[in-house]
Amino acid sequence: MRIVVRNSPAHGLATLEECEAVALRAWYGNAASSEDEAIALSVIKRSRLMDGWIECDCLPGRYQPLLAPIQQEHTYTLRRLLPKDEDPGRHEERPNHAHACPFHVDKDAAPSRFDRGYHLRPLPKSERSCIDALPAIPDRLADVSASDRIRSVERNDRPSRLGSILWRVLDKAGTNVIPPLQDERDFSLRDQLARLRSAAREFRVLRTWTLNALMSTWAADYRDPDSRWQRLLATSRPDWPETVRRTGFMGLFATSVSTQTIIPASSARKIDILAKVRQPLRGDPTSRGPFLTLLNVDFGDDDDGPARAVQAYAQPVYNGDTLFPVESGFE
Structure with missing residues (x-):
């Protein structure tokens, strides 16, 4: 695996060590130790700081699957980048992960919980005089094994x-x-x-x-x-x-x-x-x-x-x- 330039994955920024790639797959496959989670967190934070994407190496060939680091309100996670069905021209550039890879997207099953669409909810008028500051920098990974209800609370589905x-x-x-x-x-x-x-x-x-x-x-x-x-x-x-x-x-x-x-x-x-x-x-x-x-x-x-x-x-x-x-x- 390596960190590549955002929107230009042909240009690399850094190569991940084998232990870092193993830790990322273990975390997403819900089989990570505390040490693996710490390594995966550092990789995701580093790739986001570099404004890059993570390129998986699970396929042979020129184009590899891509992962985008996401900083949510309380956690870090990865988003699997795949082309939309109405954009067939990008299918070759953004292939799916190998079947044996934990990041593989099963298109026959329900869509990824993180990638589902959400409707905007109206924000009720508040009379309080307190203004929200930015939350503390996240220091943990998202729980990929949690239910929809728990995982969706950090979605940005409310007005700004x-x-x-x-x-x-x-x-x-x-x-x-x-x-x-x-x-x-x-x-x-x-x-x-x-x-x-x-x-x-x-x-x-x-x-x-x-x-x-x-x-x-x-x-x-x-x-x-x-x-x-x-x-x-x-x-x-x-x-x-x-x-x-x-x-x-x-x-x-x-x-x-x-x-x-x-x-x-x-x-x-x-x-x-x-x-x-x-x-x-x-x-x-x-x-x-x-x-x-x-x-x-x-x-x-x-x-x-x-x-x-x-x-x-x-x-x-x-x-x-x-x-x-x-x-x-x-x-």
Whole structure:
């Protein structure tokens, strides 16, 4: 087995030792010892840190089956990458694992529990003033022998948590309310961001820290460890419990976004997102922008590195002066 470049498996990044390959197969085959699980966990974490895939070596020939490392909320796991039935052109590039391999996908049986589709569940409106920070870095593997009910609790089948935070702040600030035209109000991005920051004082991330104190609206703060925002986050370090990560937030007006990139209006440099930039499911994705984005930031797996944007939610807005939330350009 080896770690290969994501989306370009012809290019290798690292070769796994025999004991590491054995440990991965033993874990997925539900026959691993504690030592095997520790080795498998280190391999999955390393491949995810390298932003790569794991290439299995169970088949002869040019193309080998692929496995994607997945970091869930509390655990790490692997996802078997196979082409969809409606995409026959990828069948040769992504073959199934050998029948004797624990990663083999039996297409005649029920689909993999991890790969099943889930419907979005509505998130009830919350009146609580507490804001969820990032959970602690996972330190264990998923239980592949658990039932559907247990294994599905970490599925991302609910609206984005960052999205719900942003909507609550917008609602508290009244930014989602369009005043009558006869009021002839003058809008500006500075005033709108000031209203959002004022509303953020009503929410708490920790008992002693408000969302406003841990949030920046200036993109340059992301790369400046001496900025007031990062210094406040450093000051807050002793107050964070072990169950969550030290988490900062950024509320940025962005001209455009992609799946893993945000281009803020206040900086010429883009911000890369470790996970994914989520957007509303409704509306036309091709007719969107600009955006009001909310990011959460940590400081690496050891909590001692530079700021790292982990997740982001991009809410389409009418323009940069009003920040009225819309679904797409049709509005």
